[in-house]
Amino acid sequence: MNKRMHFSLQDALFIGFCATLLVALKSMLRLKLGLSGHSMFLMTFFYLICYGVVGRLGAITACGLLSGVVAMILSIGKGGPLILVKFALPALAMDLSLIVLLGLFTLRWRCITVGLVGCLAWAVKGWVEDLLLGMTMQVALVQFGLSMLKGGAFTVLAASLVPPVLERLRSHDLLGDNLKSKGKI
């Protein structure tokens, strides 16, 4: 969280609230659904909402890092302090992809592409973990493919829900403060 992540207090608080809500909802849904990959739905949705509302690069990474820290504090998910990587890695990948995609595509397709990049990072993290655990390459690749398939479906669903929500927030004049000055999105 260096100087590049120098957000106003209001933006930082909004990112923090989104991160906390993401972790809380994830813990609730894990009990109800028991589906692997559903975490990408919530991650993609809240990360992209953060980017849309705050309107600057670094917002997704900040949200990812905060989600990891909050999950660690609330002891949600497996892996103890390693949970930080689970949340932060897709966020970082999404932010990095935004550098390339900033002026390209319509908002809807940009959200979907950025979400899928995050999903890829999430699946790659799982694949590397599986290999480190000693899984054979074939089994690890099948697990990677399944993660990508399930996570990808949830990601596309979540990413396609973001533009209408942002549009409605803008029509209620709730995004004005952030985006008028920066001209993002």
Next chain:
Amino acid sequence: MWAKGGKHGFGASEKLATRKSGRLRAYVTAISLLLVLVLSSSAFFVSDTYLPVLCIFSGILVLHGLLLRGNISVIGRVFMVQLVITMSLYYLLHGQSQMAQGMIVVLRILLAFIPGWWLSVSTTPEKIAQVLTWVLPAKWAFVIGASIGLLPFMTRELREIYQVQCLRGARITPKALRDPRNWQELMTCVVFPLLIQLLKLSRQMAIAAQLRYYGKTNKPTHWQE
């Protein structure tokens, strides 16, 4: 006068002792965090020959967790899910020849999970938050503290919005949500009003903090308990 002075002296020493014990507990939490990090990482990196040593450590953590009345069924559930998925894949792809290797993989997953479970049983969230403020900038520590503090408020808001929308006939009941076509309605009816609330809340909190001179100095002060 003497009695008053004595009383004051006792209060100060008591406060000092409390502060010392608080600091000691924070150090214990920091060591626990490091231990969990090392043990979880070891499950990925150590060779098979050292796995029994890791099993002994994890066994001790499980026993300690049980003594603290932790819920062991979580570990059982993780073990069963991993066992079914991983072993099925091993059987389908390799036949019976590499089932032992599959079992070792499942064991490693379990060994990576146990330290995190133990941390959740043995350490309170406040203590972990206190330790994290040693490494996080003051602003982000404030944000994390405020977010966790307001979590009950956020969940109450979420529940209220959900119940009101259900009463209005929105197709967002648990049964209706089995159909993914209704997820859009959940977003419009529940998540959208919630986001508006969060935006309002963040604006109000930021104004309230700045009115209390938040951000004027690099080292913020705190209310004394």
